[in-house]
Amino acid sequence: MNVLVTGGCGFIGSNLVRYLRRERPSWKVVNLDKLTYAGNLENLQDLEGDPNHVFVKGDIGNRELLDLIIRQHGIEAIFHLAAESHVDRSILGPEVFIQTNVLGTHVLLEAARAHQLKRFLMVSTDEVYGSLGPTGAFTESSPLRPSSPYSASKTSADLVTLAYHHTFGMDVVVTRCSNNYGPYQFPEKLIPLMIANALDDKPLPVYGDGGNVRDWLHVEDHCAALVLAMEKGKSGEVYNIGGGAERKNIEIVKAILAMLGKPESLIRFVQDRPGHDRRYAIDPSKIRSELGWKQARTFEDGLSQTIKWYVDHRSWWERVTSGAYRQYFETQYANRLKAA
Numbered sequence: 001m002n003v004l005v006t007g008g009c010g011f012i013g014s015n016l017v018r019y020l021r022r023e024r025p026s027w028k029v030v031n032l033d034k035l036t037y038a039g040n041l042e043n044l045q046d047l048e049g050d051p052n053h054v055f056v057k058g059d060i061g062n063r064e065l066l067d068l069i070i071r072q073h074g075i076e077a078i079f080h081l082a083a084e085s086h087v088d089r090s091i092l093g094p095e096v097f098i099q100t101n102v103l104g105t106h107v108l109l110e111a112a113r114a115h116q117l118k119r120f121l122m123v124s125t126d127e128v129y130g131s132l133g134p135t136g137a138f139t140e141s142s143p144l145r146p147s148s149p150y151s152a153s154k155t156s157a158d159l160v161t162l163a164y165h166h167t168f169g170m171d172v173v174v175t176r177c178s179n180n181y182g183p184y185q186f187p188e189k190l191i192p193l194m195i196a197n198a199l200d201d202k203p204l205p206v207y208g209d210g211g212n213v214r215d216w217l218h219v220e221d222h223c224a225a226l227v228l229a230m231e232k233g234k235s236g237e238v239y240n241i242g243g244g245a246e247r248k249n250i251e252i253v254k255a256i257l258a259m260l261g262k263p264e265s266l267i268r269f270v271q272d273r274p275g276h277d278r279r280y281a282i283d284p285s286k287i288r289s290e291l292g293w294k295q296a297r298t299f300e301d302g303l304s305q306t307i308k309w310y311v312d313h314r315s316w317w318e319r320v321t322s323g324a325y326r327q328y329f330e331t332q333y334a335n336r337l338k339a340a
């Protein structure tokens with residue numbers, strides 16, 4: 001099969017491209033990525049010279065480019081991951097989130113429809129459901145109540161994708177996954193940021209009281225679920241993906257410090273994220289029972305492997321966080337600390 005992966009140089013995308021090359025070696029994988037601050041060709045350095053991985057630098061909103069790629073490479077299906085993905089950035093500047101996540105997805109859907117592709121897999125998020133109280137878990141029929149500009153833009157893309165199935169009969173599948181962690185995650189997200197700061201004995205900024213809960217899944221387990229959804233998912237259906245590993249942020253931060261042998265005095269409680277969702281938890285029974293998905297790792301094993309990866313790949317995270325990103329982080333941190 002010839003597939004297009006959008007956002008294949010980002011965190012999940014690069015792990016997915018590598019997973020596909022390993023687990024589906026006969027597939028040709030075309031990777032379309034704009035290489036924003038979050039996308040790095042270096043994430044796929046080990047695939048250099050692989051004839052079945054083709055990288056194209058470009059924007060998902062460029063229809064002419066999409067037509068060319070689909071024709072030239074005989075694309076049959078799309079894994080759509082390209083997005084602006086960071087909630088804090090969507091609060092600082094929502095526009096690019098609407099541009100890429102909503103309008104970009106629409107251009108991609110139109111191209112998929114025009115070329116009558118076999119399947120469009122929309123990689124959505126559990127953030128479409130909003131925040132949970134202290135009990136319960138999101139099912140596929142939970143109401144959609146996105147809170148941030150990021151989650152609202154993803155909800156729009158998710159719903160437009162489903163509308164293309166209902167209205168035009170397009171073959172689409174939507175997945176809604178919980179928080180991922182693992183190698184190549186940009187250190188603006190909780191786990192890699194805390195690891196990198198702890199390794200450099202820098203303060204670890206915990207938002208609010210640190211009691212917000214996320215449900216964590218190793219990125220490889222997410223990739224396995226995406227391939228199952230592509231191959232076996234029912235058209236027009238939504239599948240929740242989650243690891244059953246609910247943790248308070250503060251517990252994760254303390255676990256990272258303990259694994260690295262660093263003191264808890266590095267923790268700084270800073271101003272909370274505006275509109276911060278309190279708790280996410282996913283009920284993954286549908287993908288388990290209908291598609292036979294199950295995760296391969298416990299959170300504790302995955303976290304310790306991930307910490308080791310960041311210890312061994314200091315040059316990677318130092319390079320991707322140099323320059324403009326450093327400035328963004330230092331300013332964010334200083335402002336939050338002042339306001340706390």
Ligand code: NAD
Binds near residue numbers: 058059083
């Ligand atoms: P990421 O920010 O690490 O990567 C996004 C990639 O998309 C980057 O390589 C970037 O260059 C590319 N991109 C951005 N705008 C583009 C455009 N206009 N055209 C082409 N490429 C563009 O994100 P991630 O964490 O890997 O997330 C990937 C997808 O999975 C996103 O759609 C996100 O909403 C979804 N998701 C993420 C998580 C998570 O925990 N990270 C969980 C559930 C769903």
Ligand code: DAU
Binds near residue numbers: 087
């Ligand atoms: O749930 C899926 C979503 O998970 C994805 O759709 C998003 O793309 C992805 O970024 C992630 O969103 P979160 O906002 O949950 O992830 P983040 O790593 O930014 O934050 C995780 C939690 O940690 C959240 O409660 C905020 C908190 N946090 C985050 C940062 C960056 C801190 O306390 N301090 C920090 O410095």
